Amino acid sequence: MIELxxxxxxxxxxxxxxxxxxAVENFREKIxxxxxxxxDRLWPELAFLDLLFxxxxxxxxxxxxxxxxxxxFLLLGIGGSALGPKAVLEALSPFHNLQKKPRVFIxxxxxxxxxxxILSLADLKSTSVNVISKSGSTAETAASFLxxxxxxxxVLGKEASKKFVITTDPEKGNLRRIIQEEGLLxxxxxxxxxxxxxxxSPVGLLLAEVIGIKSDELLDGAKEIHNRCTRPDxxxxxAYLFGTFLYLMERxxxxxxxxxxxxADSLKPLSEWFCQLWAESLGKENKGLTPYPSLGTTxxxxxxxxxxxxxxxxVLVFIRVNxxxxxxxxxxVFKDVEGLNYLSGHTLxxxxxxxxxxxxxxxxxxKRPNMAITIPKIDAYHMGQLLHFxxxxxxxxxxxxxxxxxxxxxxxxxxxxxxxxxGKKGFEEKRREVxxxxxxxxxxxx
Amino acid sequence: MIELxxxxxxxxxxxxxxxxxxAVENFREKIxxxxxxxxDRLWPELAFLDLLFxxxxxxxxxxxxxxxxxxxFLLLGIGGSALGPKAVLEALSPFHNLQKKPRVFIxxxxxxxxxxxILSLADLKSTSVNVISKSGSTAETAASFLxxxxxxxxVLGKEASKKFVITTDPEKGNLRRIIQEEGLLxxxxxxxxxxxxxxxSPVGLLLAEVIGIKSDELLDGAKEIHNRCTRPDxxxxxAYLFGTFLYLMERxxxxxxxxxxxxADSLKPLSEWFCQLWAESLGKENKGLTPYPSLGTTxxxxxxxxxxxxxxxxVLVFIRVNxxxxxxxxxxVFKDVEGLNYLSGHTLxxxxxxxxxxxxxxxxxxKRPNMAITIPKIDAYHMGQLLHFxxxxxxxxxxxxxxxxxxxxxxxxxxxxxxxxxGKKGFEEKRREVxxxxxxxxxxxx
Numbered sequence: 001m002i003e004l005x006x007x008x009x010x011x012x013x014x015x016x017x018x019x020x021x022x023a024v025e026n027f028r029e030k031i032x033x034x035x036x037x038x039x040d041r042l043w044p045e046l047a048f049l050d051l052l053f054x055x056x057x058x059x060x061x062x063x064x065x066x067x068x069x070x071x072x073f074l075l076l077g078i079g080g081s082a083l084g085p086k087a088v089l090e091a092l093s094p095f096h097n098l099q100k101k102p103r104v105f106i107x108x109x110x111x112x113x114x115x116x117x118i119l120s121l122a123d124l125k126s127t128s129v130n131v132i133s134k135s136g137s138t139a140e141t142a143a144s145f146l147x148x149x150x151x152x153x154x155v156l157g158k159e160a161s162k163k164f165v166i167t168t169d170p171e172k173g174n175l176r177r178i179i180q181e182e183g184l185l186x187x188x189x190x191x192x193x194x195x196x197x198x199x200x201s202p203v204g205l206l207l208a209e210v211i212g213i214k215s216d217e218l219l220d221g222a223k224e225i226h227n228r229c230t231r232p233d234x235x236x237x238x239a240y241l242f243g244t245f246l247y248l249m250e251r252x253x254x255x256x257x258x259x260x261x262x263x264a265d266s267l268k269p270l271s272e273w274f275c276q277l278w279a280e281s282l283g284k285e286n287k288g289l290t291p292y293p294s295l296g297t298t299x300x301x302x303x304x305x306x307x308x309x310x311x312x313x314x315v316l317v318f319i320r321v322n323x324x325x326x327x328x329x330x331x332x333v334f335k336d337v338e339g340l341n342y343l344s345g346h347t348l349x350x351x352x353x354x355x356x357x358x359x360x361x362x363x364x365x366x367k368r369p370n371m372a373i374t375i376p377k378i379d380a381y382h383m384g385q386l387l388h389f390x391x392x393x394x395x396x397x398x399x400x401x402x403x404x405x406x407x408x409x410x411x412x413x414x415x416x417x418x419x420x421x422x423g424k425k426g427f428e429e430k431r432r433e434v435x436x437x438x439x440x441x442x443x444x445x446x
Numbered sequence: 447m448i449e450l451x452x453x454x455x456x457x458x459x460x461x462x463x464x465x466x467x468x469a470v471e472n473f474r475e476k477i478x479x480x481x482x483x484x485x486d487r488l489w490p491e492l493a494f495l496d497l498l499f500x501x502x503x504x505x506x507x508x509x510x511x512x513x514x515x516x517x518x519f520l521l522l523g524i525g526g527s528a529l530g531p532k533a534v535l536e537a538l539s540p541f542h543n544l545q546k547k548p549r550v551f552i553x554x555x556x557x558x559x560x561x562x563x564i565l566s567l568a569d570l571k572s573t574s575v576n577v578i579s580k581s582g583s584t585a586e587t588a589a590s591f592l593x594x595x596x597x598x599x600x601v602l603g604k605e606a607s608k609k610f611v612i613t614t615d616p617e618k619g620n621l622r623r624i625i626q627e628e629g630l631l632x633x634x635x636x637x638x639x640x641x642x643x644x645x646x647s648p649v650g651l652l653l654a655e656v657i658g659i660k661s662d663e664l665l666d667g668a669k670e671i672h673n674r675c676t677r678p679d680x681x682x683x684x685a686y687l688f689g690t691f692l693y694l695m696e697r698x699x700x701x702x703x704x705x706x707x708x709x710a711d712s713l714k715p716l717s718e719w720f721c722q723l724w725a726e727s728l729g730k731e732n733k734g735l736t737p738y739p740s741l742g743t744t745x746x747x748x749x750x751x752x753x754x755x756x757x758x759x760x761v762l763v764f765i766r767v768n769x770x771x772x773x774x775x776x777x778x779v780f781k782d783v784e785g786l787n788y789l790s791g792h793t794l795x796x797x798x799x800x801x802x803x804x805x806x807x808x809x810x811x812x813k814r815p816n817m818a819i820t821i822p823k824i825d826a827y828h829m830g831q832l833l834h835f836x837x838x839x840x841x842x843x844x845x846x847x848x849x850x851x852x853x854x855x856x857x858x859x860x861x862x863x864x865x866x867x868x869g870k871k872g873f874e875e876k877r878r879e880v881x882x883x884x885x886x887x888x889x890x891x892x
Contacts, residue, residue, distance in 0.1 A: 079747025283752025301525025
């Protein structure tokens with residue numbers, strides 16, 4: 001069971017930079033309003049809450065088939081379609097490709113160098129391809145899908161189509177149409193569920209099962225925390241507290257940057273997943289918080305200086321791990337070297353935990369607010385908890401801001417300009433706009 | 447030769463959110479002052495400028511020996527000692543461990559799970575270990591060094607000591623003492639050069655040579671740009687312009703976040719390297735800019751919404767690549783699916799470049815300032831240019847802020863508290879402080 005400790009956010013611990021219990025109480029009405037939207041499912045996009053009770057039998061069946069027939073699993077997707085699977089892969093099977101089969105390649109860009117490398121590493125004869133796009137029209141995913149479709153056909157002939165699994169909207173879109181026309185394997189992303197809230201749908205669960213992680217454990221963890229995170233009493237609800245504190249720190253203390261610092265290498269992709277969720281959900285109408293992906297202890301030697309002595313614009317969120325599951329002791333060598341010998345006899349997990357605690361306290365002493373989420377250990381059950389916790393917290397915080405936490409209107413213009421340049425019908429005007437801008441752009445350069 | 451285009455920072459392009467030529471001219475005196483500090487080498491730490499002319503013969507000799515004797519190269523270091531090598535590795539040899547020898551493991555944390563994985567993957571009998579710490583007393587690096595020292599000895603006996611290469615201060619510190627006592631191979635980080643400015647010292651160059659990259663090409667690239675980046679005329683100096691614009695955007699427009707967005711997967715570690723350099727150098731005295739590591743096109747589906755419609759607190763810096771060196775064409779499949787067929791016939795590099803240009807323009811249209819650095823291609827020569835360019839820009843910007851861009855006083859307290867908890871002599875008081883704080887911390891949690 002995860003724990004949220006927010007002592008270092010409170011004014012009785014860090015003084016005037018902190019918040020008081022009554023500052024939170026004063027927001028009771030707003031908090032109740034946000035809670036009501038969740039409780040009464042006032043948005044169809046809250047369908048992500050119901051993923052916990054999905055039938056996973058088809059996911060498991062397809063995963064078994066992939067495991068039996070494939071040496072490589074290639075996932076084509078971007079944004080929410082890739083970040084969730086990446087977070088699951090790295091947390092639950094670190095260094096996967098150096099030690100396990102099927103190897104996993106997640107191609108979430110259109111960088112030709114990366115795809116060439118993947119194609120030279122993965123024998124397509126024994127590769128399954130999972131194409132993930134909710135809308136079915138994501139340009140980057142479409143691009144790599146076209147390429148893989150042709151290359152797989154070249155290698156496997158008619159058998160190629162059996163090696164594709166398409167994860168998309170259950171009814172609409174280009175990919176759904178192709179599934180029907182070509183008779184492809186497919187998995188649904190339920191209509192209400194948006195890309196960035198989809199990790200506990202087939203988007204993340206198929207990858208989990210393919211690498212040998214039980215999707216039921218992810219869902220069980222999420223279920224365990226679900227009731228805690230939808231309780232009306234804020235002081236008993238970690239997700240609402242998390243959101244409310246970060247919201248108040250921005251509104252009342254101008255702290256606009258939320259740094260996510262797990263103390264485990266394998267949770268770094270989790271912070272990147274969180275950053276998409278938080279940024280794209282809340283960043284609109286000139287509002288929003290900037291989530292920052294970080295990593296302890298590593299970034300103590302990169303970002304800590306800025307956190308502790310830079311501008312007063314950040315809140316730090318640490319993720320502590322109670323039990324790393326294994327440990328390594330520092331031996332008594334170089335006994336007479338004082339700068340090193342104090343470490344002998346201690347273990348790495350003692351050291352990493354001491355550093356986390358020291359960093360929290362050093363920040364608190366400098367009156368810099370921070371919170372800590374503690375997880376008992378890194379396994380599927382607790383990953384499920386973290387993922388569901390952050391999703392609820394994000395939707396809730398969107399409701400505090402009185403914005404729609406499920407759309408992303410700001411990315412349309414860039415897509416349209418790209419369509420223009422790529423010659424898509426109906427976007428000729430956009431192409432001309434780019435060309436006009438190129439001329440303007442010639443003046444200021446060195 | 448890299449190019450800096452700052453059109454989308456200018457008011458004649460983006461209106462009132464932009465800067466004018468005269469705004470920059472008004473700062474002439476400050477800029478000249480900063481330039482003088484660089485030209486006259488007023489800080490001993492500017493020694494990084496002279497790395498370009500170092501003798502690399504010992505680095506090459508050691509690298510040849512490692513390549514001949516090792517299947518694995520394990521680098522122990524953190525912060526500047528790891529981020530530079532990582533940036534070089536990923537940019538110049540992507541997917542290295544799946545296709546080349548010696549495999550490279552960079553352990554820049556004290557996460558026991560990560561080290562266990564590395565130890566299970568790398569046969570220590572054929573492993574060389576490069577320990578990197580300027581001061582010789584970095585706790586994280588010391589911890590893994592102790593562990594590896596004992597484990598290597600167990601496997602190799604007396605031969606073990608021949609497999610260590612220590613990169614540290616040429617005269618001082620625990621590691622230098624151990625080099626002497628044990629007769630270890632070593633490479634110097636010149637006294638003035640700080641960790642985060644050390645990538646073009648043996649810190650980054652040994653790794654480069656070990657993976658088959660010519661260190662001379664990195665240095666040649668840096669030399670090529672050196673004169674351009676130390677010119678007094680700001681309008682001809684890309685490093686000074688880069689720093690001045692980001693400085694002015696913060697001072698005059700309250701834009702405190704600088705997002706670094708290379709459009710190439712393999713340059714993501716470069717943005718993380720830049721973020722350490724920028725954050726730790728400039729974040730002090732309640733001042734500083736928050737650098738943000740990002741990646742195109744991927745983060746268009748993660749952060750772009752926030753960049754374009756969130757708070758007016760960011761400047762975006764794109765890194766464009768002219769020639770990806772190879773390409774892949776999108777074939778004419780699914781010809782009747784309109785949502786996909788516009789891509790057919792185009793290549794991935796056309797698409798990635800179109801997306802970069804579209805994103806710049808979409809931001810400019812929304813009056814959000816951004817700059818672009820263009821590099822001809824991703825190779826050692828141009829990596830050398832980028833690295834040196836950013837280092838000069840960072841020192842210069844520190845001088846504009848009138849702070850010391852070479853120290854990091856803010857990280858000391860966290861270190862001392864860690865020493866206290868790990869039982870280092872003289873830090874007993876710090877341990878008591880942590881224990882007292884634990885009690886305080888008990889109150890606010892859920």
